[in-house]
Amino acid sequence: MINTLTPALFEKYPDAHALAQANPAELEPMIFKSGFFRQKAKSLIAMAQALVERHGGEVPRTLDELVQVRGVGRKTANVVLGNALDVHEGIVVDTHVTRLAQRLGLTTNSDPVKIEQDLMEIVPRDQWTSFANRLIWHGRRVCHAKKPDHDHCILAPLCPSATLVQLPSTRRPSKRPPKAAEGTKIGKAAKAVKKVVKKAKPRSGR
Numbered sequence: 001m002i003n004t005l006t007p008a009l010f011e012k013y014p015d016a017h018a019l020a021q022a023n024p025a026e027l028e029p030m031i032f033k034s035g036f037f038r039q040k041a042k043s044l045i046a047m048a049q050a051l052v053e054r055h056g057g058e059v060p061r062t063l064d065e066l067v068q069v070r071g072v073g074r075k076t077a078n079v080v081l082g083n084a085l086d087v088h089e090g091i092v093v094d095t096h097v098t099r100l101a102q103r104l105g106l107t108t109n110s111d112p113v114k115i116e117q118d119l120m121e122i123v124p125r126d127q128w129t130s131f132a133n134r135l136i137w138h139g140r141r142v143c144h145a146k147k148p149d150h151d152h153c154i155l156a157p158l159c160p161s162a163t164l165v166q167l168p169s170t171r172r173p174s175k176r177p178p179k180a181a182e183g184t185k186i187g188k189a190a191k192a193v194k195k196v197v198k199k200a201k202p203r204s205g206r
Contacts, residue, residue, distance in 0.1 A: 001033055001034055002034060004033075005030065005031055005033065005034060008030060009030050009031065012026075012030070013027075013048075015057060016048040016051040016052050016057040016058075017048075017052055017057050018048075019044060019045065019047075019048035020045065020048035020049040020051070020052045022041075022044075022045050022048070024038075024041045024042065024045065027041045027044065027045065028041045031044075040071075043070050043071035044071070046070040046071070047069050047070050047071050047072065050068075050069045050070060051069065059080065059084070059085070061081070061085055061087055062081075062087075062089070063077050063078070063081060063089040063090060066080065066081065074090065074112070074113070074116075075092055075093060075094055075112070077089075077090075078090045078091065078092045078093075078129075078132075079092050082128065082129030082132075083129060083133075086129075088125050088126065088128045088129055090116055090120065090128065091116050091119045091120055091123065091128045091129075091131065091132050092129070092132040092133075092136070093112040093113075093115050093116045093119075093132070094136060095139075095145075096135060096136045096138075096139030096140065096143075097115070097119075097132055097135045097136060097139070098110070098112065098115055099139060099143065099145060100135045100138060100139050100143055101115055101118070101119060101135070102115075103143065103148070103159060103160065103161035104155065104158075104159055104160070104161075105159075105160045105194070106118060106119060106122065106194060107119065119131070122194055138155070143155075148161065148162075150162045
């Protein structure tokens, strides 16, 4: 949906200076289909004004500066830095990355920041952005939230969740994945996944 709205939006407001002066009454109809359009319009204008006032209309190139801009959280900052600016300060953790990282046994955490730290420990820094993009794509096409397609998943032989009996659709799945105990089939699978991911010497921190 967002990708269908941005062409007209960027044509009318080609830079931060133009968006900072936008009339909410004109901006709101352009983003109406995205939902919560009034609040989003306020955030977009405030974001553009902050870029103009604090950064000369340019997008800052550090995570700390980006998250100070209205409407920009850690996830969005990582998306912008990694995909638009080729700056790898962290790993994008959205619902897909959260789900797949847990199912693959790469983390037992549910907090996005802690999941990000776990992944940063085992994924080489130069792959942080591409790794998250691959998980997101795989989550959209194969490893669905309610019913993962194990039959067509190339990671199934290494995935701990592929060895588990699927819960009936009438039951709500646990929010936390089962702990991969060492020596069990699940634990060995999780260890194998980490070994595949860890292609280079792990790098911690930034």
